[in-house]
Amino acid sequence: MELIFQNAWLVPLFPFLASILLGLGLFFFPNSIKKFRRICSFISILFLSLAMLLSFQLCWQQITGSSIHRYLWSWVLYKNLVLEIGYLLDPLTSIMLVLVTTVAVMVMIYSDSYMFYDEGYIIFFCYLSLFTASMLGLVLSPNLIQVYIFWELVGMCSYLLIGFWFTRPSAANACQKAFVTNRIGDFGLLLGILGFYWITGSFDFQQLSKRFFELLSYNQINLVFATFCALFLFLGPIAKSAQFPLHIWLPDAMEGPTPISALIHAATMVAAGIFLIARMFPLFQMLPFVMSIISWTGAITALLGATIALAQKDLKKV
16 A cells, blocks of 8 residues: 555646646647547546546545655755655545546536537647646645645646636636736735744644744744734635635636636635645644634635625626
């Protein structure tokens, strides 16, 4: 079973390879590849199905009591600065892997018929595979730096997919609105990450919470500064999950193809913000004011979303 955990990096690699293959085919053979539409969609669905099966296996191992696994490799070594890349496998990761891959496979199967007569059929599957790979990479990330890299990739893919029919002014405006709104949240996320590194000297999730608790126990932390860092970091999930007050991009984002509304806004991209909050929960719970802000933001968003839905005539926007 150790071999399965060591090869967990294959989960995001499969959809990434599918995206690369379709992209290269479209770049070098733009005319002839259009004759093989079904083959292109089959490649995307097949590779993602392999990732889904591996995700289910990893999830089953966690359910049956397997220990948490971390695999890290040194990326940057400069004086006291050490940046590592790798992946973390725990119950939260395994649940998210199953959620993302399952929904993505269902969406791709539906998209095969929904987008078949669209001129951008192949590039649509290329974007879709890249988005899924980015989301899976985010879920597996063991530290904040790696999360931020995949966080931005998810945002880029969202921009491309929402504005897929960019010849329509409403779609072009919607993708720009989503991009700009998410940049506000991402800037706050970056400030929060740098702030916590300043406090603890680590980007790693496990080390971050442990060192923060130790410093807090000895009163070596400025609570006001730590609270601001946590709130800045929370701006990222607010924007990505369309929480109040950065929820304004989500209704307009329905201008994208219907499969994108299902993949991005129902199950995966919006869940990225919730995932980050869950991952950072051991740290957030040491800051009661921040926990209150998170609770009130969620409550206001739920109430606001429900009341806005009462006046919506477009079913997708509901």
